[in-house]
Amino acid sequence: MRAFTTEEQDLTLSDLSKRVGLSRATVRRCLLTLQALGYVQSSGHFFRLSPQVLTLAQAYLSSSLLPRVAQPFLERTSDALGQSCSVSVLYGTEVIYVARSARRRLGSINRDVGTHLPAYCTSMGRVLLAYLPEEELETFFRGAELFPLTPFTIHDEAGLRRALDGVRRDGFCMVDQEMEVDLRSLAVPVHNAAGRVVAALHVSTQASRTSLEELMNKGKAALREAAAGMRPLLIGP
Structure with missing residues (x-):
């Protein structure tokens, strides 16, 4: 289902086969199953996701504690900073937005709940990678x-490892x-009540509008305050 994007909502069997790296026969069987389930x-020759897909996201959002706890903190922090703020979790080699408060669209990517981005080159991703056990980091x-x-x-492992060392040292x-x-x-980082890092909280802005010093001075304290407020509410191992 992730082969479909905002820019390309209608895809042929051949398109999907190339994107996911599976044979046309295998992709066709998957599509028929998803179609039978209503997703x-x-x-004609084109396939697209149906609105039924939203029920999958809603099931996660309604059953997961993190998005419900995070949203009011995101709203307050975003209001205070006048910038978009998000909470994300690590999934494989990517981060996935699970809660967001947007003030304006930044860059070319439309970021919303469910957006997935590479972990290695995003601030949220590096925070989450920095606190992984070494075995899981090696897998990454x-x-x-x-x-x-x-x-x-x-974009090299040695350089990224140095950056992750800095995250562990500085806490941001x-x-x-x-x-x-x-x-x-x-x-x-966002810790749960047991002290485990379960998510990352971030603020984003345009470099042409906000200097590094301004973002650091205003953003770090606000983000840490929000993360500290979430911590006792995130009950879990």
Whole structure:
């Protein structure tokens, strides 16, 4: 289902086969199953996701404690900073937005709940990677494709490991135009009541509008305050 995007909502069997790297026969069987379940619609040779897909997201959002706890803190922090704020979790080599308060669209990517981005070049991703057990971090490096999205992207393992060391030392992560030119962000870890890092909280802004110093001075304290407020409410192992 992730082969469908906002820009390309209608795809043929051949399109999907190429995107997911499976044979046309296998993709066809998957599509027929998804269609029978109501998650995919077809028109001629084209397939698209149906509104029924939203029930999957709603099931997660209504059953998971994190989005419900995070949302009011995001709203207050976003209001205070005048910038978009998000909470994300790590899934494989990517981060997935599970809660968001948006003030304006930044960059070329439409970010909303459910958006997934590479972990290695985002502030939230680096926060979450920094607190992984070493064995899980090794698994990440074996599966991740590190490549330069901008001239500023750290895209080698040694450089990324140094950046993660800095996150552990400082307790926050600043990423400046590494995923997209003119986009910078600041993130802090979100701990649960047991002290485990379960998510990352971040604020993003345009580099042309907000200096690194301004983002650091205003953003770090606000994010840490919000993360501290969430902590006792996130009951779990």
